[in-house]
Amino acid sequence: MATGTFDLLHMGHIYYLKEAKKLGDILAVVVATDATVRKLKHDPITPQEIRVNLIKELKIVDEAYLGHEEDMYAIVGEIKPDIIALGFDQIHDATTIKNELKKRKLNVKVVRLSKYQGESDLEGTRLIIQKVIAAHEFQKKMQRIEGEP
Amino acid sequence: MATGTFDLLHMGHIYYLKEAKKLGDILAVVVATDATVRKLKHDPITPQEIRVNLIKELKIVDEAYLGHEEDMYAIVGEIKPDIIALGFDQIHDATTIKNELKKRKLNVKVVRLSKYQGESDLEGTRLIIQKVIAAHEFQKKMQRIEGEP
Numbered sequence: 001m002a003t004g005t006f007d008l009l010h011m012g013h014i015y016y017l018k019e020a021k022k023l024g025d026i027l028a029v030v031v032a033t034d035a036t037v038r039k040l041k042h043d044p045i046t047p048q049e050i051r052v053n054l055i056k057e058l059k060i061v062d063e064a065y066l067g068h069e070e071d072m073y074a075i076v077g078e079i080k081p082d083i084i085a086l087g088f089d090q091i092h093d094a095t096t097i098k099n100e101l102k103k104r105k106l107n108v109k110v111v112r113l114s115k116y117q118g119e120s121d122l123e124g125t126r127l128i129i130q131k132v133i134a135a136h137e138f139q140k141k142m143q144r145i146e147g148e149p
Numbered sequence: 150m151a152t153g154t155f156d157l158l159h160m161g162h163i164y165y166l167k168e169a170k171k172l173g174d175i176l177a178v179v180v181a182t183d184a185t186v187r188k189l190k191h192d193p194i195t196p197q198e199i200r201v202n203l204i205k206e207l208k209i210v211d212e213a214y215l216g217h218e219e220d221m222y223a224i225v226g227e228i229k230p231d232i233i234a235l236g237f238d239q240i241h242d243a244t245t246i247k248n249e250l251k252k253r254k255l256n257v258k259v260v261r262l263s264k265y266q267g268e269s270d271l272e273g274t275r276l277i278i279q280k281v282i283a284a285h286e287f288q289k290k291m292q293r294i295e296g297e298p
Contacts (some may be wrong), residue, residue: 008277009158011199014206045280050160056161113257128157131194132281 001081001108003030003067004090005037006051008125015116017060020085023111028079029055035069040091040108046131076106084108100138144148150230150257152179152216153239154186155200156193157274164265166209169234174258177212177228178204184218189240194278225255232259237264 002020006013021027031052037044044051048066055064069076076084082091086092094110100110153168155162155178170176180201186193193200197215204213217223225233235241243259250257 041286057208058206129281132278133285135192136282
């Protein structure tokens, strides 16, 4: 089982999912709800239904689900994965997760994956957003210099 | 054969590719180079290698190629598709394409696909870019009101 926001898909996501898939036979992906993303990071660009539908379109993905808002462990009880694969930069603490799973009598291995060594610096969602904004500000500056088109 | 920029993947892309796939057995996707995108639309957000690699990760896609810069028909001669599927909003003119293919003795059917009736207004790359910019300007405004964090 892999988890994430998957807002504006990029090769870092693909790498994470491929590394997760290597650990087992079936890759189930849990996509965070908009409410959860707002709580943990920022407003998502893409709504949750579209994020989960896009994830389902990836070859590497066997199953995709939207997470629950109240209890992040509820979906683990439903999917019953053998392994949870954490991305290298995911804020979740592996020990906390292991303890919470034990409390719920869920026998799941938790594995922290290695970092993606991308060939480009345009990998993360934040970098994509930065590039969009930089292009927009450059365009506005040009319009001030050249006049409106 | 389907073609496009595929910058910031969204459900409109998926719909187009699924409609294209319905016309045949194998879906080959030609991704426009950065130079071509700059000429026809705007600076791409994602570099061409990443755009083609992401397209390859989609279940619906059997083969993906980067287009040629000089002659957009060169790749058609290489792939030799039975059918070229044009998206409903692609600027290419079907008649022009048919004539150019005939000149090159390429016997390919050209089909214009129907419009995507998305359930969300966040479908197109341009809409994604607009949303990123709106979120950024809102944040800047809040910082002016509340002071820097």
